[in-house]
Amino acid sequence: MAQVDGQTLLMAMQAVQMQIRLLSEEVDQTSEDDDLTEQEDLLAGYMRAADALRVAYETEELVGSNLPPYELLISGS
Known part of the structure; x- marks a missing residue:
């Protein structure tokens, strides 16, 4: 798996969570x-991505x- 720094993970998680909210x-x-x-x-698909990002x-x-x-x-706090 590619190495991704914590800040990038944080931003990706926030983007995926926003898409989950919008689609929901x-x-x-x-x-x-x-x-x-x-x-x-x-x-x-976004929910699977969110799970993978959570683990990372x-x-x-x-x-x-x-x-x-x-x-x-x-x-969201």
């Missing part, structure tokens, strides 16, 4: 008659980086 809102606001397959597939971020936290805790980042 889009899916929630769409009527039942609309075909959501593409949006739902994209949302699932938590690993980076363990090596003594100066990053905020993961839970603090995703809570």
